[in-house]
Amino acid sequence: MLLRRRLTTLTRNLSSSSSSIRTKVPILYKAPEIDNPNDNQNNGVTLQVLSWGRGSSGQLGGGTEESRLYPAPVANLIVAKPFVLAEVSGRIYDDCGGKSDGKNETGIGISCGLFHSGLIVDGKLWIWGKGDGGRLGFGHENPAFVPTLNPYLDDPVRCIALGGVHSVALTSGCQLFTWGYGGFGALGHSVYHRELFPRFVEGGWSGKIKHVATSGMHTAAITELGELYTWGRDEGDGRLGLGPSRGPNEGGGLSIPSKVKALPGPVAAVCCGGFFTMALTEKGQLWSWGANSNYELGRGDRIGGWKPKPIPTVEDVCIIQIASGGYHSLALTGEGKVLSWGYGGHGQLGHSSTQNQKVPTVIEALADERVIHIACGGSSSAAVTDKGKLYMWGNAKDSQLGVPGLPEVQPCPVEVNFLMEDDGLGCHNVLYVAVGASHSMCLASRS
Numbered sequence: 415m416l417l418r419r420r421l422t423t424l425t426r427n428l429s430s431s432s433s434s435i436r437t438k439v440p441i442l443y444k445a446p447e448i449d450n451p452n453d454n455q456n457n458g459v460t461l462q463v464l465s466w467g468r469g470s471s472g473q474l475g476g477g478t479e480e481s482r483l484y485p486a487p488v489a490n491l492i493v494a495k496p497f498v499l500a501e502v503s504g505r506i507y508d509d510c511g512g513k514s515d516g517k518n519e520t521g522i523g524i525s526c527g528l529f530h531s532g533l534i535v536d537g538k539l540w541i542w543g544k545g546d547g548g549r550l551g552f553g554h555e556n557p558a559f560v561p562t563l564n565p566y567l568d569d570p571v572r573c574i575a576l577g578g579v580h581s582v583a584l585t586s587g588c589q590l591f592t593w594g595y596g597g598f599g600a601l602g603h604s605v606y607h608r609e610l611f612p613r614f615v616e617g618g619w620s621g622k623i624k625h626v627a628t629s630g631m632h633t634a635a636i637t638e639l640g641e642l643y644t645w646g647r648d649e650g651d652g653r654l655g656l657g658p659s660r661g662p663n664e665g666g667g668l669s670i671p672s673k674v675k676a677l678p679g680p681v682a683a684v685c686c687g688g689f690f691t692m693a694l695t696e697k698g699q700l701w702s703w704g705a706n707s708n709y710e711l712g713r714g715d716r717i718g719g720w721k722p723k724p725i726p727t728v729e730d731v732c733i734i735q736i737a738s739g740g741y742h743s744l745a746l747t748g749e750g751k752v753l754s755w756g757y758g759g760h761g762q763l764g765h766s767s768t769q770n771q772k773v774p775t776v777i778e779a780l781a782d783e784r785v786i787h788i789a790c791g792g793s794s795s796a797a798v799t800d801k802g803k804l805y806m807w808g809n810a811k812d813s814q815l816g817v818p819g820l821p822e823v824q825p826c827p828v829e830v831n832f833l834m835e836d837d838g839l840g841c842h843n844v845l846y847v848a849v850g851a852s853h854s855m856c857l858a859s860r861s
Contacts, residue, residue, distance in 0.1 A: 640680020
């Protein structure tokens with residue numbers, strides 16, 4: 415309680431000291447059917463994109479290189495109700511064990527890469543941050559310090575996944591595009607050079623792609639038939655799950671999307687960790703493979719390798735979302751509980767310690783909340799509740815947890831409090847969150 419009072423006082427002081435330098439939040443999008451955004455009788459709602467943490471490469475989208483200790487608005491979106499949230503990597507969007515309904519609805523979503531950020535709204539991709547390697551997809555390597563529309567994707571964008579130095583987009587037509595640094599085959603274009611513009615991935619799959627995920631240097635995609643394909647960096651840890659006869663490769667990577675054949679049935683969701691991969695089957699089973707020196711695979715041992723194996727302690731648990739950081743993972747159950755495992759040295763497991771966790775274990779500090787969304791950064795974690803509250807924990811060195819005054823290692827979830835400005839928009843109801851290596855973003859309803 416004392417810590418919360420101190421944080422509240424510090425937050426108020428920060429609000430007071432910075433009010434003179436704030437500028438009006440730009441309206442990045444307004445639904446054409448909404449004439450007057452301030453008319454409470456209309457069918458619209460104001461959504462706000464907020465960012466915080468390290469901003470030295472422009473990844474916060476505020477127009478400067480400064481870092482932010484607490485969430486600050488980047489853009490307002492005035493959308494018509496009802497609106498749809500974009501799909502998120504690692505998420506199942508129906509009852510546990512069921513199949514996706516296959517709808518290609520275009521929604522509103524956010525993603526954080528290593529030093530860049532992205533937003534999709536009404537099928538358009540806005541992207542900003544560091545430009546090295548061409549990760550922004552503008553045809554050059556210059557940075558962008560504010561959300562900038564990428565005009566080179568003709569079809570509406572369905573969801574995005576930002577990696578280390580590359581980006582991935584899935585369109586409403588279920589076509590996959592990648593761009594940025596192509597080292598280790600991260601782009602899946604059968605070449606290893608960079609791509610400065612979004613380029614269509616001509617994978618060898620049959621049917622359409624319905625789900626994508628990426629991390630620092632490897633990518634995974636699921637077809638409508640539930641087949642999983644992977645490509646990118648491998649270097650002997652087995653994170654691609656392809657086995658010794660994985661095909662052409664160069665310098666520890668594979669540039670050709672290849673099918674993961676060792677899984678027993680159709681896959682519904684996948685997430686990519688730093689050096690490992692996890693997949694949820696349509697039957698609700700959680701499988702993992704790759705590096706395991708820090709218990710990343712959640713099997714209770716340190717035996718890694720390319721061959722996918724189930725995580726035995728969650729075989730009877732209904733899991734609806736999985737998320738992975740550099741060396742740790744989270745899982746969200748259908749009952750709103752959060753499990754964590756792997757490396758805990760930065761407090762990213764949320765168990766009030768920095769110990770590693772061998773198997774998925776419930777985060778007791780969130781036991782009284784019903785969590786509806788989870789996210790992992792490199793060494794930090796986040797959860798959004800059904801009441802619109804945001805909790806974060808783990809590495810706070812670059813203020814990526816959004817709570818001023820925290821130690822660099824924060825091993826227990828803390829609620830992120832938002833500064834209330836006199837903008838007439840009401841309180842912040844967080845819808846979901848994205849976490850990068852050293853910065854974070856959230857999408858919040860303000861009406």
